[in-house]
Amino acid sequence: MMKIWLYIKKFLIACFSILKGFNVTFKNMFKKPVTLDYPRKKQAMKERFRGMVDLYPEDCVICYQCIKICPTAALELAHKTAEDKKKDITKFEFNAELCCFCGLCEEICPTDAIFLNKMYEVSYFDHKDMLNIDLMNNDKYKKVGGHKLEPKVVPVKEEVVPPPTPEGTKPNV
């Protein structure tokens, strides 16, 4: 007799827990989705996100600190000195294949000229494109990430960090 009561009790508990599960899934049905409608809406990157290496050429003082500290020798810099001892960058290239995104160049730079931007869509159509990226060129990251389609970028929350732009923004301090 005891056994039968135990069985019935277990049965009722099982029924109750099934209904409880239905309740949970029903409530979940009306919650806001946690995912994004990706190519149309993009996640704003966090403040300390390390994307592609970027440069403000006018801020650079050609101190070669970034070249020295780079652990993978991903950066290449050359300059020429004019008669009035004014230095000019002749070549500042970034090899995205070698870069390990450690951010040391950004840390060491005395004038914050070199920095890692907020880009995260960094796939290229051609392998050669990512070998020697000319940092002096303002449009260097325009072609990246299959941007031929140019989907409309809608920022998720305007008040946080702005969405990653190919040009890159000065990092928030």
Added chain:
Amino acid sequence: MTPHVALLVKGLSVLGFIAVSAMFLIWLERKVSAWIQNRMGPMAAGFHGSLQPIADTIKLLLKEDIVPTGIDKMTWWLAPFFVTVPAVMAFLVMPFSAKLIVNDLNLGVLYICSITSVCVLGIFMAGWGSNNKYSLLGGMRSAAQIISYEVPLLLSVLVVVMEAGTLSMQGIVHAQHDLWFIAKPNLAVAFLIYFISSTAEVNRVPFDIPEAESELVAGYHTEYTGMKFAMFFVAEYTNMFIVSAIAATLFLGGWQGPFLPGLAWFLIKSYGMIFLMMWMRWTLPRVRMDQMMSFAWKLLTPIALLNLLISGWLLVR
């Protein structure tokens, strides 16, 4: 209109309805699963992914039809038809509204129960013909499961037939003119049994062990591609609509309801039942094979028999 033309129109409209319904259900399934899991689901094609099933259909039609080596040719080729054709044939007696029915057979319930049982043959043929151990396991499980759950299913349908005193689908709907059958306690129990066993009949979670993705890699239709796979897919969703429509007809008053036309009520009730099934899919985990069989034979069948006995007593009292 000659009778042949009328038959052709009826057949074509049934086929059209099946195609549209299956497409809508695939979209709904993906959306419901997305909502429950706090995702967005298909969003790219059309408004909130409403054109997604059309894109899927085109993709399936254009896909290469791979024929594996070592298959049992005859069985393998025939299996999709054995699954799809009964699903289409079941629409013969489906009462969409007072007038909208292809043919109101006086043995409607018997016809629908016997014709939907043929499906298991196709599933087992697919499992056997594929020359794949997982497919064969899926097919065998499916045969065991569908045959087991047919017993409580038919016993619960029998209660309705006893109560209505007719086997015709329209007759059963008319018998519920004053009160839906689900409102009576013994028929509510029958409805519960019917719902559980019909979920098992159409191989849906929590009774989806014939196609259990994580253990059998989709079971009996592992080896099927392209259009043949699409036929299995359409048959699965059509069967889902059929069991829901039967539930709506036998227990929920069919096309009867206030204000709206009969067709609308029938579709609302059927799709409501389907929504319940989808909701259940994303709530409950899959049961084990032995748990499922013992549940059918040790619990559902005795309760269904007892329910039948009590209903008989209530009728002759």
